[in-house]
Amino acid sequence: MSVDVIIVGAGIAGLMCAYDCVRAGQAVLIVYQGDLEHTSSFYAQGGIAAAWLDSDSTAQHMTDTMMAGDGLCDPRVVQDFCDHAPAFIQRLIDLGVPFDQDAGGYRLTKEGAHEHSRIFHVKDHTGTSIIQTLGHHLKDHPLVQWENHALQGVLQSSDQSRVIGVRFNDQNYLAPNTVLATGGFSNIFSRSTNPRPNIGEGIALAYAVGAPVGDLEFIQFHPTVFCTDSHPPLLISEALRGEGAFLVNKNNERFMKKYHELEDLAPRDVVSRAMIQESGPKLNIVPLMTSIQYRFPTIYHALQARGFSQHDIEIPVQPLVHYTLGGIVAKPNGQTEKPGLFAIGECSLTGFHGANRLASNSLLEAGIMGQRCASFLIQHAKSHHHNDTSHHLTSMDPLASEDLIFLGHLTNQALGVIRSSNELTSAIDSLGGHPQKDHPMFLFLMAILHSALHRKESRGGHYRSDFPDTHANARHSLVAHSHELLHVDAI
Numbered sequence: 001m002s003v004d005v006i007i008v009g010a011g012i013a014g015l016m017c018a019y020d021c022v023r024a025g026q027a028v029l030i031v032y033q034g035d036l037e038h039t040s041s042f043y044a045q046g047g048i049a050a051a052w053l054d055s056d057s058t059a060q061h062m063t064d065t066m067m068a069g070d071g072l073c074d075p076r077v078v079q080d081f082c083d084h085a086p087a088f089i090q091r092l093i094d095l096g097v098p099f100d101q102d103a104g105g106y107r108l109t110k111e112g113a114h115e116h117s118r119i120f121h122v123k124d125h126t127g128t129s130i131i132q133t134l135g136h137h138l139k140d141h142p143l144v145q146w147e148n149h150a151l152q153g154v155l156q157s158s159d160q161s162r163v164i165g166v167r168f169n170d171q172n173y174l175a176p177n178t179v180l181a182t183g184g185f186s187n188i189f190s191r192s193t194n195p196r197p198n199i200g201e202g203i204a205l206a207y208a209v210g211a212p213v214g215d216l217e218f219i220q221f222h223p224t225v226f227c228t229d230s231h232p233p234l235l236i237s238e239a240l241r242g243e244g245a246f247l248v249n250k251n252n253e254r255f256m257k258k259y260h261e262l263e264d265l266a267p268r269d270v271v272s273r274a275m276i277q278e279s280g281p282k283l284n285i286v287p288l289m290t291s292i293q294y295r296f297p298t299i300y301h302a303l304q305a306r307g308f309s310q311h312d313i314e315i316p317v318q319p320l321v322h323y324t325l326g327g328i329v330a331k332p333n334g335q336t337e338k339p340g341l342f343a344i345g346e347c348s349l350t351g352f353h354g355a356n357r358l359a360s361n362s363l364l365e366a367g368i369m370g371q372r373c374a375s376f377l378i379q380h381a382k383s384h385h386h387n388d389t390s391h392h393l394t395s396m397d398p399l400a401s402e403d404l405i406f407l408g409h410l411t412n413q414a415l416g417v418i419r420s421s422n423e424l425t426s427a428i429d430s431l432g433g434h435p436q437k438d439h440p441m442f443l444f445l446m447a448i449l450h451s452a453l454h455r456k457e458s459r460g461g462h463y464r465s466d467f468p469d470t471h472a473n474a475r476h477s478l479v480a481h482s483h484e485l486l487h488v489d490a491i
């Protein structure tokens with residue numbers, strides 16, 4: 001089948017884009033790895049933010065987003081996404097997402113650094129409901145071709161002026177437009193809250209074909225993750241703290257008072273650093289003992305599967321890599337600097353989240369970008385069919401497991417909650433001396449490490465023990481294919 005659009009990734013960004021494209025009659029090829037259940041979108045528990053209640057406002061949602069973003073949000077982009085948030089929620093409701101309600105209307109909750117209750121949720125499996133709803137609409141659609149394969153490369157026209165398709169399953173697939181919706185790169189670390197495919201291969205390939213990437217050093221750790229050796233890490237949603245749970249140390253002291261006025265609902269980077277200072281941090285869930293199994297059934301059952309009883313009141317928790325702020329520089333409609341190549345969702349960098357993401361703003365950004373990208377593609381449909389049979393392939397061999405272990409170890413050491421020049425320099429030396437140093441994933445990790453080394457300040461999701469202060473001027477890090485790192489005022 002000849003297709004109008006290739007979408008790589010089947011999370012909320014990719015599926016939303018696909019849904020709007022096929023409604024307009026465009027033929028879509030969706031390439032994804034694993035299954036729909038193993039996307040960050042499917043894992044999302046807490047919900048999706050929108051100023052909905054009369055007591056709330058877009059202006060307040062903007063303020064909270066920009067406070068979390070620590071000087072690096074683009075106010076126009078923040079206004080745009082916050083303005084459109086209620087309409088996007090309405091869109092999801094119309095599509096059939098069953099957000100929780102009670103007698104007073106939608107039951108909205110609060111998460112860290114939100115001034116108001118504005119999080120729409122479906123119990124604690126909001127992302128699952130959204131992906132199931134979109135998947136249901138797309139599953140048997142005649143204009144959708146599903147391909148379960150890892151990306152092996154990006155194709156450009158022979159003069160390398162335009163992306164004209166992708167390679168997977170040892171074959172080339174051409175289309176007028178290619179959309180990357182491949183999520184973030186948290187799983188490049190040896191342990192994260194993310195599914196296995198999210199190691200950033202889409203971003204690495206975009207970088208390899210010359211699309212600028214930026215703000216790669218900003219990485220969000222989720223403070224409350226329960227880790228055991230026998231099970232995958234279990235994220236304990238911030239909504240539990242929003243509804244009364246609180247952190248204690250090994251002496252049972254509520255320590256967050258010492259670190260931030262918002263206490264347990266302080267921004268995630270503040271909570272994560274506080275937890276590293278304290279010993280034996282645990283989440284006390286006494287205020288939720290009667291409600292947890294109804295309000296947070298997924299977490300409750302996952303805890304039981306890990307040996308918890310309904311009488312246990314404390315969960316040992318630790319910060320774990322969760323969300324990557326940086327990515328492929330893109331407009332809110334996904335347009336990148338490379339003609340024919342679009343980036344939407346967590347793999348992109350729009351300026352919405354800045355240096356740190358406000359909880360529940362990422363499903364929002366990814367979904368709206370999916371819609372916007374589809375509108376753009378529909379308007380510009382078929383204007384760029386590629387007739388030239390020659391092409392330029394930028395390929396990426398899958399990394400051997402020992403290389404992935406090497407990269408995981410390196411990122412754990414150098415790019416943790418607290419970083420320093422020594423660790424970053426030593427990681428750069430190890431990477432530069434590795435036989436695989438020219439592989440796109442190694443080059444991408446090199447760009448991340450350089451961005452972290454050269455940001456000689458602490459801000460949002462980047463904290464340096466050797467540079468703990470924040471500069472007065474907030475600047476973005478930008479890396480183009482030339483590997484030159486620039487610090488710029490706007491992206």
Ligand SMILES: Cc1cc2nc3c(=O)[nH]c(=O)nc-3n(C[C@H](O)[C@H](O)[C@H](O)COP(=O)(O)OP(=O)(O)OC[C@H]3O[C@@H](n4cnc5c(N)ncnc54)[C@H](O)[C@@H]3O)c2cc1C
Nearest residue numbers: 009010011013033041046047151182183345346360362363
């Ligand atoms: C545990 C957890 C809880 C979260 N909770 C919330 C929340 O409550 N609210 C909120 O707003 N955000 C939350 N987030 C963040 C949010 O879920 C993500 O930012 C968002 O879902 C990203 O959507 P996406 O469509 O960009 O990417 P994803 O949903 O990550 O999808 C990426 C897709 O790309 C595919 N892919 C990746 N690499 C390749 C490759 N090389 N080849 C082929 N396919 C590839 C994957 O298979 C997948 O289909 C949470 C994240 C996690 C991990």
